[in-house]
Amino acid sequence: MNKIKVMIADDHAMVRQGLKTILELEEDICVVAQASNGGEAVDLAKSLKPDIILMDINMPVLNGLQAIKMLKEGNDRFKIIVLTLHQDREYLFKTLQMGCEGYVLKDAESSVLIEAIRSVFHDQTFIQPNMTSELVKEFNRVTLYEHDRSLTNNLTTREIEVLKLIAEGMINKEIAKNLYISEKTVKNHISNIFKKLDVNDRTQAAIYAFKHNIKA
Known part of the structure; x- marks a missing residue:
């Protein structure tokens, strides 16, 4: 059986070792490398070409987002699952926009992570089930922001100047x-x-101007 080759990128040695122990209990998964920072993760991924990269976000040298950007911009098609403490939907949305194939929280059951690895290996996107509602919320927020920004783009330069002064509390005469x-x-x-x-x-x-940082 060809095993799924996994690389773990996390700056905590105990986390890496714990993940390795858990994953290698599975007959179809093997851990081929461990990286303690984002720079090391990029170098090891390019040399070893793992099937799946488990990527933490907060790491030294290069953080996870920087490492993801470098790996996704290269010629190799790396499959990346973000494994993080961050429950913020902004991180979820951003990493998916960057091309990551999975997002799992560190406090998830090991069965969730194993399912994520197998799903991503078989060309599926995996988002931890309780995070999908956050993805929808962030999508709606960004869509609304883009709509609002398009409204601002419809204003002429002079209208933006007037809007800034309205936000300053000036009356028409002023x-x-x-x-x-x-x-x-x-x-x-x-x-x-x-x-x-x-x-x-x-x-x-004026409220619109403040929300969109349109200031004199």
Whole structure:
């Protein structure tokens, strides 16, 4: 039987040894290398070409994200399962965007990790079941942000200038004086801003500006 060759990248020796012991109880899995930092992980992966890389995020020299980026940009098609303490959905979403095939938390049952290794080896993506809802939440957040950013992109340079001054709390007369334009022109810009951002008043426009870091 051809065994699944696994490399473990984690800066804690006890974690690496514990994982090795657990994984090698399985007849179809063998641990071919252990890396204590991201730089070592990149070098070992390129020389040994494991089937699966278990990658921690917080490591010295190169962190996991940096190592993933380097490995995924190369010619070899490395399959990477992120094995981490991070339950933040931002990390989950980011690593999947980077091309990782799996995401498992360190407090998961060993059976979950073993299932992840086998699934990824057979060209499937594996996300720890209780993390899938977090992925959906992050996808919705990013989608909403992209939508909001596209609204901002619809504003002209002058409208963005007016929006910044609205956020500063200026009234129309002050905005007109600051930008050397008439109050009527200011009113027209504000009307356009409200329509493009789908807001109803100056307060909502100011909140939008603060949320999207649009400041004078």
